[in-house]
Amino acid sequence: MAKKPKKEETPKVHKDLEGFKMNINSFGEISSTFSIDKLNEFLNQNVEDKKLKDRDDLDEIKEGKKKKK
Template sequence: MAKKKKKDTDPKVHEDLKGFKMDINSFGEISSSFSIDKINEFLNKNVEDKKLKDRDDLDTDEGKKE
C-alpha cells in the first residue's frame, strides 16, 4: 500500500487572515502570528454570536454581518 505524501501548501483562508499561523509547543502553549486583539476584532466583525442574536436589550449591530 502506497503512502500519501503531505502537501506543503498553505490552506485557503479569509483575505483578512493572510499570514496567520498557529503553533502548539511541547508544553501545550499556543503561539500565534497574530495578536489576540486582531483575532477577536476579526471574529466580532465576521461571526454572529449565537447567544446574543435573540436579545432585545442590545441596541448595537456589532455582531451582525453587513
C-alpha cells in the same frame, strides 16, 4: 515503495487573515502570527454571537460598537 513526503499546503482563509498561523509547542503553549486582539476583532465583525441573536436590542449593540472605534 517509499512514501512521498506531503507538501505543506496553506489553507484557504479570509483575506483579512492572510499569513495567519498557529503552532502548539511541546509544552502545550499556543503561539500565533497575529495578536489575540486582532483575532478577536475579526471574530466580532464576522461571526454571529449565538447568545445575542434573539435579543431585540441587537442592532443597537452593534451600532454602539462601531461608533466606539
